[in-house]
Amino acid sequence: MTNTPTLGERRNQLVDQIASGRALPAAVEKAMRTVARDQFLPGLDPSRAYNDEAVSIKENPEGPLPLSLASVPSIVAMMLGQLDAQPGDRILEVGAGTGYNAALLAEIVGPDGAVTTVDIDSDVALHARHALNGAGYERVTVIERDGLKGAPENAPYDRMIATVGLWDIPHAWWKQLAEGGRLVLPFRWRGQTRSVALTRRGDTLVSDGMELCGFVPIIGQDGERTAELFDGKARLYYDQDQAVDSNLLNDVFSTPLHEVWSQVRVGSEEPFDGMWLRATVTDDTVCRLEVTSEALEGGVRRPAIPIRTPAIVVGGSLAYMILLREDATPEQPWRVGAAGYGPDGPALASALEAHIDAWGADRKAVPAMTIHPATGGPVDGPQEGHVIPKSESSVVLAH
Missing domain, CATH: 3.40.50.150 (Vaccinia Virus protein VP39)
Known part of the structure; x- marks a missing residue:
């Protein structure tokens, strides 16, 4: 017993x-x-x-x-x-x-x-x-x-x-x-x-x-924005300082798909969010894409994780991370790539693939972050890194 x-x-x-x-x-x-x-x-x-x-x-x-x-x-x-x-x-x-x-x-x-x-x-x-x-x-x-x-x-x-x-x-x-x-x-x-x-x-x-990590957002901050795409079947989540125009992206998924594949592979349980983190150090076009099952049924290329995949957006084009299973490499069966849509989709897919390659060369690298109280102008003094402005503070990221 x-x-x-x-x-x-x-x-x-x-x-x-x-x-x-x-x-x-x-x-x-x-x-x-x-x-x-x-x-x-x-x-x-x-x-x-x-x-x-x-x-x-x-x-x-x-x-x-x-x-x-x-x-x-x-x-x-x-x-x-x-x-x-x-x-x-x-x-x-x-x-x-x-x-x-x-x-x-x-x-x-x-x-x-x-x-x-x-x-x-x-x-x-x-x-x-x-x-x-x-x-x-x-x-x-x-x-x-x-x-x-x-x-x-x-x-x-x-x-x-x-x-x-x-x-x-x-x-x-x-x-x-x-x-x-x-x-x-x-x-x-x-x-x-x-x-x-x-x-x-x-x-x-x-x-x-x-x-x-993931947490319920605090009540009272509204610096994040949401753009509905594909009749609400897909969504982009981005920051208020980013130049995202949902009107330019209304029909983005009706344009031809362009795929670019890196040589980076991951295991079935291996996280790849480090690529997302690393890309934010230099690229102001990075945001999050959510794709519903209805969008997938409608022909949208499946993202790496449908509910939260890193994407880059410029004008009426976007690219996001995708995966391809290759069983010839059983320890790391998933090859990482980028799917691009829109007139600049091929260029954005190549740009995202470059982020993937940079992460693949050093997967454990974590950027340095400093945060300064906002003064209504640029961060005081010389900054070694990339500045992301927020409402009450400025964030500086560096490799």
Whole structure:
């Protein structure tokens, strides 16, 4: 007879699974073995709390994405590792979620530290408060508030972490993060999201790590745009500074297809988002393409990943990443290429293929990022890199 694991055993099994895939700092591992995630997910089968998966805690009646999620535990662990919180630290979390992440932070900083978590949604904030109280973390401060404003009453903070996607760095956060403090956030640019770890050096945030992730976007930022193509069967997601005109792209998929193939190959489980990241360092035409099953049935060339594939757009033409299976190379059966549509489709496909080749030559390269508060003009001083302007900040990327 097989014994059913206890919830504590399931919790340890989950942490063992996470630790087998990445090095966990001792403090993060201890916190994840201590805090009972099931206590923050009432109404869910408790055993499911120890699957490495996200759980929706509040649906969004006006859109496809939920208003709030309990994040995937392995992503939680990754971001806490990036944050590198220490005993005694003062921490601000933006996006209270279930309260689980705040409990982990409370364990890490200990009784001499302080954790404040804010959420714009009253139901979510109330859930987090009740769950934290029930789990014995009354010392965590929960505030119902627009996270873009932070929590100045408890500032300055040694560490700040966001568990919602941010397109920009709010001015208010600069005033609340201490000199030398660390900020970890799911940062969005050119259609992608990366968990970026940044350290404050005066009026500059300097990155020292980027990890692939996906989060519900924060309410109140609108720097991202969407263009409907092919009668709404395909969509482009791009930034407000990019010159995308959906009127020029209405009939792009009715033009001839042009394919260009690189010599780069990937395995079935090998990520290729690094190409997307690398391309944003030099190319302002990079964005994200989503293609529905109806578009595929209508003859559109299948992208590498239909719901989120890197693309480049110029005028009435576009190109995006595609894959071709070649079983002659079983360890890396997928050949990477580019599909181009529109009058400049062949040229754009070749340009994208050049990005693929550059990534293929050094797949682990991560660009350096610095972020500066926006002053209404260009970033002050000489910049070694490519500037992406946002509403409240300027981002500089360099190889």
